[in-house]
Amino acid sequence: MRSLCVDLGQRSYPIHTGTGILADPSLFAPALSKGPVAVVTDSNVAPLYLETLQKTLKALDKPSLTIILPAGEESKSLDNIQEIAGRLLSAGYGRDCTLCALGGGVVGDITGFAAAVYQRGVAYIQVPTTLLAMVDSSVGGKTGVNHPLGKNMIGAFYQPQAVIADTDTLDSLPEREFRSGLAEVIKYGLINDQGFFSWLEDHMDAVLAREPDALTKVIRHSCKDKADIVARDELEGGLRAILNLGHTFGHAIEAATGYGQYLHGEAVAIGMVMAADLSRRLDLIRESEQDRIYALVKATGLPTLAPALPVADYLGFMRVDKKAEEGRVRFILLRGIGSAVITGDVPPAAVTQTLQAFMEHGHA
Ligand SMILES: NC(=O)c1ccc[n+]([C@@H]2O[C@H](COP(=O)([O-])OP(=O)(O)OC[C@H]3O[C@@H](n4cnc5c(N)ncnc54)[C@H](O)[C@@H]3O)[C@@H](O)[C@H]2O)c1
Numbered sequence: 001m002r003s004l005c006v007d008l009g010q011r012s013y014p015i016h017t018g019t020g021i022l023a024d025p026s027l028f029a030p031a032l033s034k035g036p037v038a039v040v041t042d043s044n045v046a047p048l049y050l051e052t053l054q055k056t057l058k059a060l061d062k063p064s065l066t067i068i069l070p071a072g073e074e075s076k077s078l079d080n081i082q083e084i085a086g087r088l089l090s091a092g093y094g095r096d097c098t099l100c101a102l103g104g105g106v107v108g109d110i111t112g113f114a115a116a117v118y119q120r121g122v123a124y125i126q127v128p129t130t131l132l133a134m135v136d137s138s139v140g141g142k143t144g145v146n147h148p149l150g151k152n153m154i155g156a157f158y159q160p161q162a163v164i165a166d167t168d169t170l171d172s173l174p175e176r177e178f179r180s181g182l183a184e185v186i187k188y189g190l191i192n193d194q195g196f197f198s199w200l201e202d203h204m205d206a207v208l209a210r211e212p213d214a215l216t217k218v219i220r221h222s223c224k225d226k227a228d229i230v231a232r233d234e235l236e237g238g239l240r241a242i243l244n245l246g247h248t249f250g251h252a253i254e255a256a257t258g259y260g261q262y263l264h265g266e267a268v269a270i271g272m273v274m275a276a277d278l279s280r281r282l283d284l285i286r287e288s289e290q291d292r293i294y295a296l297v298k299a300t301g302l303p304t305l306a307p308a309l310p311v312a313d314y315l316g317f318m319r320v321d322k323k324a325e326e327g328r329v330r331f332i333l334l335r336g337i338g339s340a341v342i343t344g345d346v347p348p349a350a351v352t353q354t355l356q357a358f359m360e361h362g363h364a
């Protein structure tokens with residue numbers, strides 16, 4: 001087991017990663033408030049890992065209420081916040097309760113937001129069970145739900161008490177979900193970690209084979225990269241926005257296709273190769289760098305073609321992106337592998353050219 005800290009002053013918390021740690025009460029104990037616990041999970045994860053977590057909580061004298069949401073992105077809705085609050089109220093849960101998010105990013109995001117707003121804020125713990133949740137969504141306190149008009153449009157920055165990532169849970173993760181998580185891993189290499197990007201180029205076969213050492217390196221390295229950025233800019237005043245590489249296009253793809261057709265990581269993968277294309281069109285990166293980015297995303301088995309939709313649909317969703325300022329969409333672009341830049345100065349014609357290219361043939 002290894003622990004690292006997300007350094008946020010009074011809101012600091014540990015990220016524990018290791019095998020078998022879901023059954024370790026000593027990791028949960030310091031993160032629990034005085035009152036009862038509610039575990040929020042989904043219909044796929046509950047039959048696999050709920051019993052283990054319940055036993056761990058019972059060992060701490062914390063028998064728990066369980067809230068099981070239908071699996072999938074569609075569950076990240078305001079209706080389910082109402083549902084969770086209703087269940088907590090019916091059970092008489094007060095401000096001293098702790099919510100436990102057992103599952104992927106969907107469960108983590110919605111549970112975190114429920115914790116942020118239930119009785120104006122209760123404690124919560126992230127127990128990620130997907131690669132994507134272990135390397136990204138469980139860390140950093142971005143919580144929220146989707147709206148038909150835009151992804152993650154209702155939410156809050158609200159940090160957990162701890163992240164407890166038992167890597168054994170990845171044994172049951174379907175291949176497509178595993179690869180989806182790797183999109184966010186590649187993102188860290190691209191935005192500020194050239195060495196990690198090169199390591200991924202050299203070790204992608206071992207990662208895809210889920211070799212324990214490679215997997216452990218991927219998870220711990222990604223968590224460290226994310227924790228460092230979050231510690232420097234918790235509320236996304238500036239720097240943190242680089243974690244959004246590929247998301248301006250990616251979120252538009254998810255929303256325009258009704259959430260669920262593309263996994264989040266798949267949409268981000270397409271968005272990242274599009275951001276690389278846009279960066280090359282603006283002479284920020286060389287063609288050889290764009291080729292390397294495309295090759296790594298391809299080697300990971302992630303999609304690289306955007307769904308064929310009217311350009312106006314894409315632009316409509318991109319306009320509501322949360323990074324927009326004074327009505328201008330801001331993009332995260334690359335100045336090289338390992339270096340990201342946030343810019344609101346992108347000529348609309350270049351954006352349209354990238355959109356058209358990736359709907360028609362992808363990377364040239
Ligand atoms: N808050 C953030 O900073 C942040 C960062 C990245 C992504 N996200 C959000 O995270 C969500 C995507 O998360 P995700 O990719 O984990 O999706 P997910 O939560 O939908 O989980 C993927 C699928 O895998 C199943 N599953 C989970 N763990 C499993 C396991 N161990 N074994 C078998 N099946 C398992 C789930 O039931 C689901 O069907 C998106 O909504 C995205 O917007 C948030």
Ligand SMILES: O=C(O)C(=O)C[C@@H](O)[C@H](O)[C@H](O)COP(=O)(O)O
Pocket residue numbers: 136140142151152184236240241243244247322
């Ligand atoms: O933690 C962050 O900051 C991120 O941007 C991480 C992203 O991978 C994640 O998808 C996040 O939910 C996107 O946030 P949003 O503010 O663009 O909705």
Ligand SMILES: [Zn+2]
Pocket residue numbers: 136184247264268
């Ligand atoms: Zn993301």
